[in-house]
Amino acid sequence: MIIAKDDLPTFLDGLLGTYQVFVPLADGGESRYVPLAPGGTFTWQGVNTRKPPKEILFPQSEVLYSYEVGGDRVELREHFDKTKRVVFGIRPCDARSFLHLDRVFLEQEHQDPYYRERRENAVMVGMACLEPASTCFCTSLGGGPFAADGLDLLFIDLGDRYLVRRVTPRGEALLREQPALFRPAGEADRLAAREAEEKAKSLMSPIPDLSGVKPWLDAGFGDPLWDRVYEKCIGCAVCTYLCPTCHCFDLTDEAEENQCVSGVRIRTWDTCAFPLFTLHASGHNPRPTGKERFRQRVMHKFRYFVENWGEAACVGCGRCIINCPVNLDIREVLREIMARAAGAGVSA
Amino acid sequence: MSKQEELRATARRLLAENRVDLILGYTAGTLPLRTTPFFARTPAEADLLVWNAFCEYNLTNYLPRYTGNRVGIVVKGCDARSLVGLLQQNQVQRERLYVIGIPCAGVVDRRRVALLAGGAEITAADITGGEIVVRGRGFEKVLPMEEVLFPSCRRCRYGNPVLADVVLGEKVPERKETYEDLAALENMPAVEREAYFAREMAKCIRCYACREVCPMCFCKQCFVDGTAPQWLSRWVGTADNLFFHLGRTMHLVGRCVDCGACARACPVGVDLMAFNRKMIKDAEALFGYRAGLDPEAHLLLGTFDPNDPEPFLFRG
Numbered sequence: 001m002i003i004a005k006d007d008l009p010t011f012l013d014g015l016l017g018t019y020q021v022f023v024p025l026a027d028g029g030e031s032r033y034v035p036l037a038p039g040g041t042f043t044w045q046g047v048n049t050r051k052p053p054k055e056i057l058f059p060q061s062e063v064l065y066s067y068e069v070g071g072d073r074v075e076l077r078e079h080f081d082k083t084k085r086v087v088f089g090i091r092p093c094d095a096r097s098f099l100h101l102d103r104v105f106l107e108q109e110h111q112d113p114y115y116r117e118r119r120e121n122a123v124m125v126g127m128a129c130l131e132p133a134s135t136c137f138c139t140s141l142g143g144g145p146f147a148a149d150g151l152d153l154l155f156i157d158l159g160d161r162y163l164v165r166r167v168t169p170r171g172e173a174l175l176r177e178q179p180a181l182f183r184p185a186g187e188a189d190r191l192a193a194r195e196a197e198e199k200a201k202s203l204m205s206p207i208p209d210l211s212g213v214k215p216w217l218d219a220g221f222g223d224p225l226w227d228r229v230y231e232k233c234i235g236c237a238v239c240t241y242l243c244p245t246c247h248c249f250d251l252t253d254e255a256e257e258n259q260c261v262s263g264v265r266i267r268t269w270d271t272c273a274f275p276l277f278t279l280h281a282s283g284h285n286p287r288p289t290g291k292e293r294f295r296q297r298v299m300h301k302f303r304y305f306v307e308n309w310g311e312a313a314c315v316g317c318g319r320c321i322i323n324c325p326v327n328l329d330i331r332e333v334l335r336e337i338m339a340r341a342a343g344a345g346v347s348a
Numbered sequence: 349m350s351k352q353e354e355l356r357a358t359a360r361r362l363l364a365e366n367r368v369d370l371i372l373g374y375t376a377g378t379l380p381l382r383t384t385p386f387f388a389r390t391p392a393e394a395d396l397l398v399w400n401a402f403c404e405y406n407l408t409n410y411l412p413r414y415t416g417n418r419v420g421i422v423v424k425g426c427d428a429r430s431l432v433g434l435l436q437q438n439q440v441q442r443e444r445l446y447v448i449g450i451p452c453a454g455v456v457d458r459r460r461v462a463l464l465a466g467g468a469e470i471t472a473a474d475i476t477g478g479e480i481v482v483r484g485r486g487f488e489k490v491l492p493m494e495e496v497l498f499p500s501c502r503r504c505r506y507g508n509p510v511l512a513d514v515v516l517g518e519k520v521p522e523r524k525e526t527y528e529d530l531a532a533l534e535n536m537p538a539v540e541r542e543a544y545f546a547r548e549m550a551k552c553i554r555c556y557a558c559r560e561v562c563p564m565c566f567c568k569q570c571f572v573d574g575t576a577p578q579w580l581s582r583w584v585g586t587a588d589n590l591f592f593h594l595g596r597t598m599h600l601v602g603r604c605v606d607c608g609a610c611a612r613a614c615p616v617g618v619d620l621m622a623f624n625r626k627m628i629k630d631a632e633a634l635f636g637y638r639a640g641l642d643p644e645a646h647l648l649l650g651t652f653d654p655n656d657p658e659p660f661l662f663r664g
Binding site for chain 2: 030045133242269331
């Protein structure tokens with residue numbers, strides 16, 4: 001379908017009656033997906049927001065349930081978020097990250113109902129990348145600047161109009177809510193979209209071959225590589241908190257002041273970069289230094305997740321590269337691993 | 349010989365003569381406007397060291413990890429003051445260090461460059477004389493260096509290292525130290541100031557990059573990481589974030605040297621320097637104390653002087 005660019009604000013505004021609409025916004029040092037106000041507008045020039053849209057489905061802090069001890073029983077009240085949402089302007093890499101989060105939170109024996117409620121009530125509307133950044137490497141991880149995996153709709157900017165690809169019935173239904181704004185795409189529109197896609201792909205940095213990473217990691221736990229590769233890591237959470245696929249969390253109880261008879265259980269993001277991550281109650285820590293913690297991040301993304309789900313827990317968005325306080329570049333780490341894999345004769 | 353060539357020659361010699369086990373320095377980064385910390389262990393690796401205005405990291409932060417090694421370290425003026433702080437607090441041993449001081453005219457504030465360049469991706473940056481040339485897809489922009497230096501650098505009095513075994517290159521002129529940047533916040537009505545800090549705190553994602561990159565944050569366990577009792581909630585929100593930042597600020601009084609590493613590391617642009625600089629200003633105004641100048645001096649908060657002003661006391 002085709003929608004004129006001038007009609008986009010009308011489309012988004014029209015959704016506000018039913019949905020909370022998130023759009024990408026840059027504000028000072030911050031850039032992330034924020035709720036759109038009625039009649040509000042936004043312009044987004046960049047590729048990726050500093051913070052990924054992950055927090056819409058999986059907030060950094062959330063109340064899971066509240067409890068109250070009274071008489072002879074404990075009353076529990078779960079806090080589900082059933083707000084209907086449309087997230088607009090998602091980049092294909094971030095959309096792909098939702099598939100990884102789905103696996104962790106939904107596709108196992110036990111589903112995570114808090115995530116599920118948000119996920120099922122969110123319509124994901126993507127925006128194809130016309131000019132990927134030099135730090136983008138989505139194509140090395142099964143994605144692409146025009147990929148639609150994880151999305152319900154994909155918008156493609158054709159100058160004065162968007163070509164809208166309908167990816168799921170849910171996305172199609174969203175368009176039908178305001179049919180007057182859309183017209184069927186013509187052959188010229190489709191051709192323009194294909195050309196834009198070819199151009200975007202040609203702008204991607206050359207694709208490093210990552211096929212040897214997993215086989216090397218399988219045998220590389222004790223390799224001397226880990227003694228040096230983490231050395232400049234300062235142990236902050238920038239790479240993991242800004243990662244669209246990182247999903248580790250912590251659970252804590254927050255008792256209220258009245259002698260702990262009531263309170264809430266909260267879930268907050270956690271990170272393998274912190275010493276507390278695997279600190280045991282005994283005081284023992286199986287990952288006592290930055291070396292073990294950094295290795296865990298690489299292993300989880302490029303070995304364990306591959307073993308569990310057949311794909312790496314990385315979508316090549318480049319946020320950890322751009323925002324690392326000391327320029328520890330995951331691409332360099334992967335290159336070093338590939339070089340070792342080649343030297344050791346390890347192959348996929 | 350450029351400072352960078354001098355640096356490489358010095359590092360090569362130190363490693364070849366086995367006077368140090370490693371050199372903490374900088375090497376080329378993978379992104380424009382960046383370098384990256386580098387740990388040179390062989391004379392050949394010494395040739396990968398670089399020196400330029402993108403050497404924004406305070407490498408003294410790494411020193412407490414290398415207590416068993418003889419370390420050569422590259423320091424700018426502010427880094428040298430951090431090193432003095434580490435010596436005052438017995439975090440490093442002077443006799444294991446070889447300090448390579450480089451007079452520094454300031455480091456580039458890469459976020460400011462990005463802002464002035466219009467926000468499009470910068471794919472190349474070169475410094476020529478007093479200017480920085482940045483390029484991206486379809487644009488080129490020339491900016492005066494003075495406008496893109498990190499704010500603390502623009503009013504830094506201590507560009508020349510206060511402590512070094514060797515100083516490479518010419519001294520840089522001393523700049524005028526001012527606190528004009530604080531005037532706007534200080535003169536703000538309290539309600540507005542509170543709103544300002546609330547906005548800044550709401551941005552924080554508690555990644556603790558500010559803490560992890562700070563040479564003075566060497567506590568074995570930070571007060572916010574205690575679990576029994578848990579002093580600070582894991583909840584990330586304005587009030588809890590403020591608790592952390594105020595705790596950190598108060599813990600840095602008389603120790604922070606205004607190097608700005610925390611603000612440069614912050615991924616979401618929290619105005620951390622407002623806290624730090626206010627404490628620096630107060631430490632000097634109230635107690636005449638400047639951090640990181642004398643390794644023999646006692647710390648401000650480790651000293652009691654009956655003549656200390658106590659304006660907060662009744663008839664103080």
